[in-house]
Amino acid sequence: MKFSVCIKQVPDVSAPISIKDGTLTQDSDRMVLDAYSASAVEEALVLIDKHGGEVQVVLVGPEKAKETIRKALAMGAASGVHIVVDDVSGLDSGAYAEILAAWHKKSDYDIILTGKQSQDTDAGLTGGMLAWKLELPYAANAVGLTYDNEGGKLTVTRQGDSGQEMIELTSPCLVTCSNDMNEPRIPSLKGIMQSKRKKVETLQLGDLGLDPDTLSSKTSKTKGQGYKEVPGREPGKKLEGDPEELVTELVGLLENEAKVL
Amino acid sequence: MSKILVHIATSEGKIKRSSLEVMSYCKTLADKNSMTLEAVVLDPDPAKYTDQLNTYGPDKVYQVKHPIFKNHLNAAVIEALSKVIDQSGPRLCAFASTESAKEVIGALAARHDAAAIPDVAGFTINNGSVDAERPVMAAKVLSKTSSSSELVLVSVRSGSYDLAENPGNAETVAVDFDFDESGLRAVLKEVLSSAGDKVDLSEAEVVVAAGRGIKDENGRKLVEELAETLGAAIGASRAVTESGLFPATLQIGQTGKVVSPQLYFAIGISGAIQHVAGMANSKVIVAINKDPDAPIFQYATYGLVGDLFKILPPLTEELRKIKGA
Numbered sequence: 001m002k003f004s005v006c007i008k009q010v011p012d013v014s015a016p017i018s019i020k021d022g023t024l025t026q027d028s029d030r031m032v033l034d035a036y037s038a039s040a041v042e043e044a045l046v047l048i049d050k051h052g053g054e055v056q057v058v059l060v061g062p063e064k065a066k067e068t069i070r071k072a073l074a075m076g077a078a079s080g081v082h083i084v085v086d087d088v089s090g091l092d093s094g095a096y097a098e099i100l101a102a103w104h105k106k107s108d109y110d111i112i113l114t115g116k117q118s119q120d121t122d123a124g125l126t127g128g129m130l131a132w133k134l135e136l137p138y139a140a141n142a143v144g145l146t147y148d149n150e151g152g153k154l155t156v157t158r159q160g161d162s163g164q165e166m167i168e169l170t171s172p173c174l175v176t177c178s179n180d181m182n183e184p185r186i187p188s189l190k191g192i193m194q195s196k197r198k199k200v201e202t203l204q205l206g207d208l209g210l211d212p213d214t215l216s217s218k219t220s221k222t223k224g225q226g227y228k229e230v231p232g233r234e235p236g237k238k239l240e241g242d243p244e245e246l247v248t249e250l251v252g253l254l255e256n257e258a259k260v261l
Numbered sequence: 262m263s264k265i266l267v268h269i270a271t272s273e274g275k276i277k278r279s280s281l282e283v284m285s286y287c288k289t290l291a292d293k294n295s296m297t298l299e300a301v302v303l304d305p306d307p308a309k310y311t312d313q314l315n316t317y318g319p320d321k322v323y324q325v326k327h328p329i330f331k332n333h334l335n336a337a338v339i340e341a342l343s344k345v346i347d348q349s350g351p352r353l354c355a356f357a358s359t360e361s362a363k364e365v366i367g368a369l370a371a372r373h374d375a376a377a378i379p380d381v382a383g384f385t386i387n388n389g390s391v392d393a394e395r396p397v398m399a400a401k402v403l404s405k406t407s408s409s410s411e412l413v414l415v416s417v418r419s420g421s422y423d424l425a426e427n428p429g430n431a432e433t434v435a436v437d438f439d440f441d442e443s444g445l446r447a448v449l450k451e452v453l454s455s456a457g458d459k460v461d462l463s464e465a466e467v468v469v470a471a472g473r474g475i476k477d478e479n480g481r482k483l484v485e486e487l488a489e490t491l492g493a494a495i496g497a498s499r500a501v502t503e504s505g506l507f508p509a510t511l512q513i514g515q516t517g518k519v520v521s522p523q524l525y526f527a528i529g530i531s532g533a534i535q536h537v538a539g540m541a542n543s544k545v546i547v548a549i550n551k552d553p554d555a556p557i558f559q560y561a562t563y564g565l566v567g568d569l570f571k572i573l574p575p576l577t578e579e580l581r582k583i584k585g586a
């Protein structure tokens with residue numbers, strides 16, 4: 001069983017950020033492995049531990065993103081593919097999906113895993129777009145995966161709107177992973193040492209028959225127009241005192257001022 | 262005339278409030294831009310929603326009737342919506358940002374060579390461009406995103422727009438839809454509903470949400486008693502679902518569910534930005550926290566500084582008297 005896990009390098013979203021003239025500035029320029037991607041890598045590793053096989057990770061991003069591929073290799077992935085795009089700022093989900101589709105059309109895989117969204121944009125489009133372009137059955141927002149070796153069937157538990165849905169996919173197929181499905185492992189020292197000897201294939205967009213200008217001007221159908229602050233809420237009332245008083249005051253306000261009881 | 266097509270999400274025989282919010286706003290948008298407003302319902306019995314839909318003034322309602330829509334299966338939803346998109350030829354197709362919509366919007370966009378802008382906090386149409394704002398970077402900022410594509414798909418976070426009735430009388434169109442499941446490589450085996458789903462969290466009018474401050478089983482019980490008294494849905498912060506006190510399905514926040522009830526109780530929740538992103542559209546927010554500097558107080562309509570273990574029992578008692586009366 002061969003897993004192809006699409007991973008992304010993202011800014012550390014926990015670092016403070018500010019906006020100036022519509023442009024985003026982060027206090028730290030630290031880039032990390034996207035948390036949803038990490039859950040996808042972890043889940044693939046757990047499944048091959050049980051059923052055999054190997055995990056390859058695929059990343060679209062600048063030269064610097066190679067360190068993120070190394071991180072996934074240190075977790076236990078066998079090999080990496082780095083599709084080098086120096087400036088990803090003009091690419092939307094559609095362009096990422098186009099690039100990943102071009103790669104997968106010429107590669108072997110049984111199951112493609114992606115994050116259900118990525119921490120920087122929270123869009124969650126690429127997985128479904130990629131599945132469509134590759135004509136694969138898919139399920140999104142998976143919180144659990146089990147594999148049946150004999151039938152080549154993957155059972156996905158996904159978080160739906162009312163409860164969880166269990167969907168049986170026939171491979172080849174695609175699943176997008178929630179960060180609720182597992183706790184990604186921290187690479188061991190041995191894993192880190194081994195990762196340095198693992199193979200990372202480097203490709204340019206031209207190798208996939210793609211043109212960077214077309215990807216940003218035509219394939220990307222949405223354009224970023226800058227950033228703005230999230231609007232705040234009107235300041236409320238802060239109540240202090242002993243519990244009985246607080247309760248009386250709150251219930252009065254809910255009944256008479258907010259009128260929500 | 263160009264068109265706006267709104268997908269209508271239903272649950273247990275009712276149109277979801279979040280879909281009605283999208284309808285309400287799109288009606289205004291359609292009138293302002295001289296566009297036609299159309300709606301599409303996929304359901305085993307789509308006709309039963311027509312009266313309710315007419316309250317929101319669509320010009321036309323596409324009804325796609327099939328038993329498969331009893332549950333969500335992405336292949337069937339994509340097939341049906343594609344057919345209606347081809348038939349209607351909308352400029353804009355709007356969804357409520359439900360898990361079901363989120364699962365299909367990317368594939369639909371790829372299939373129709375359309376733009377997709379998911380999970381928006383707001384959007385409008387300016388000179389043929391669809392301009393939207395959506396939270397990014399762990400919901401710390403809003404990204405302004407626009408598209409001039411011939412077809413743009415947008416999904417809207419719940420609570421972004423108010424309900425506004427606008428009665429009309431829509432033309433209804435029954436759409437022929439055959440769906441052959443036999444060749445499908447994705448089969449829905451089972452739907453598991455968890456105990457916490459008694460009240461649909463994303464549609465609830467009142468939500469009682471628990472954070473790290475509830476500590477243990479005892480705290481959980483106090484939260485459950487308050488929720489039961491109010492007929493509220495229970496939610497939780499990520500810290501609490503990770504600890505196992507509440508199931509992950511109840512997580513509210515940027516990576517969980519987005520809720521927009523009339524009344525939201527944040528019990529022992531500090532108010533990390535990722536959590537706030539999932540509840541900031543609530544109308545009235547009550548926060549109970551012993552740390553007077555907790556960030557949640559910046560969002561609270563009424564902030565109670567104190568020990569939740571001492572406040573919740575008399576609060577539940579007091580509310581029980583009111584609700585029982």
